[in-house]
Amino acid sequence: MSGARRHRVRAASGGFSLLELLAALAIGSVVLAAIAGLIRNVGLSFEAGTRGVGHAERLLLALERIATDLASTRYVHISGEQGAKAIFNGGAKKLAFISGAGVASGTPGEEIVILEVEEGSDATRLVRRRAPWLGRASAAEAKPRDAVVLLEGNLQISFLYSDRSLVWIQSWADNADLPHYVRLVLRDRATGAAVLEPPVFEIRSDARPSCSKLGATPYCLGQQPASPASQPRSNPR
Numbered sequence: 047m048s049g050a051r052r053h054r055v056r057a058a059s060g061g062f063s064l065l066e067l068l069a070a071l072a073i074g075s076v077v078l079a080a081i082a083g084l085i086r087n088v089g090l091s092f093e094a095g096t097r098g099v100g101h102a103e104r105l106l107l108a109l110e111r112i113a114t115d116l117a118s119t120r121y122v123h124i125s126g127e128q129g130a131k132a133i134f135n136g137g138a139k140k141l142a143f144i145s146g147a148g149v150a151s152g153t154p155g156e157e158i159v160i161l162e163v164e165e166g167s168d169a170t171r172l173v174r175r176r177a178p179w180l181g182r183a184s185a186a187e188a189k190p191r192d193a194v195v196l197l198e199g200n201l202q203i204s205f206l207y208s209d210r211s212l213v214w215i216q217s218w219a220d221n222a223d224l225p226h227y228v229r230l231v232l233r234d235r236a237t238g239a240a241v242l243e244p245p246v247f248e249i250r251s252d253a254r255p256s257c258s259k260l261g262a263t264p265y266c267l268g269q270q271p272a273s274p275a276s277q278p279r280s281n282p283r
Contacts, residue, residue: 132222136205137216137217138204139205141162145159158178161174161196171195176192200235209227229246
């Protein structure tokens, strides 16, 4: 083999051709794109998981707040009137009652708690407001404040009410008794599907104060009076 030919062989074996370099760059670009896509998918999955955990925690906190408020609902004494009465005005989208939970700073006391569903074009919100209760029969003079958004999202939110019979109705207003149960219904606003099994909150002080007297009525012994049939009924779910 001549010297010139040996020189050309050594030159060819010592580097890459332009075609080989372009092929290597193309393969490297595909590998980098795949790695970037994998990292992005992992990041999105992590973000979605974190967001889901955050929503679940917020939902649990909201349910705990509602449960605490309703558990402390009671019959109250009204200025200028004898005996204790129930002040509880519940509808499908708004609920107002007297609570002794006292979550605000300062000396705890009875307060009016209002849970209201506010529907917007982008989201539905369940807002909690409160106001001091002044011992009057009407809560119209109260000026609710301290608005707190308990729930927010693409939801349908509503309330249902029942005595111990578990016959659910959409309204509990101007009633001599407190309801025994309140149900919170959460549905997806787009599909109408239930977001979760509707939580049921128990009002423990549902028996009239007169039940503590001798010769209490059958209602106090667990027998139910006629439920308010004049009010519309709804599906328990």
